[in-house]
Amino acid sequence: AQSVTQPDIHITVSEGASLELRCNYSYGATPYLFWYVQSPGQGLQLLLKYFSGDTLVQGIKGFEAEFKRSQSSFNLRKPSVHWSDAAEYFCAVGPRDFNKFYFGSGTKLNVKP
């Protein structure tokens, strides 16, 4: 069965510190992988996506993610967090034959000044 696990429900980092949000997936084959961000009261916005090729993908707002097949992981990183990055982040997977997606439960990021 397909599933996505985001083990950290809440994370607090200081502004300027580095960030890593974890995502593990369970899927029969290599899926498409996505990270979305949700600001309060808003819908989800795509940060980045992995289809194939380079395992390190760059996204918007200075985010990047690394796909590790051996660990079934797709962790999101940012070298230096800004206060405006405070939001909830969702990892999602989708099959290669159809656009049906499975979402993790989300990680809420707080940024300390």
Place this chain on the structure above:
Amino acid sequence: NAGVTQTPKFQVLKTGQSMTLQCAQDMNHNSMYWYRQDPGMGLRLIYYSASEGTTDKGEVPNGYNVSRLNKREFSLRLESAAPSQTSVYFCASCGGGGGGQPQHFGDGTRLSIL
């Protein structure tokens, strides 16, 4: 450039009342989706439509019905609302047909059932 538009943005219902949540997209996308978002549970798929004229159940379809009115519009109906359906509902669309195209989301409908 509206993207995905959901109406209404907020709604309060009494138990047993019915209502329809509307969703429209202007990106000529084939696939459309309805999710509900509850604290700590991420997004759970209620129904989806792979293309105009087709609909399929997702993870949590009980208590809901959908209509893919045309390529642009995908509505979600609660026939007899229950307090357990208090949630934030998101509509999404994507190109569909494989290829890993990402979803585009509306801003959500916040629904409270008393």
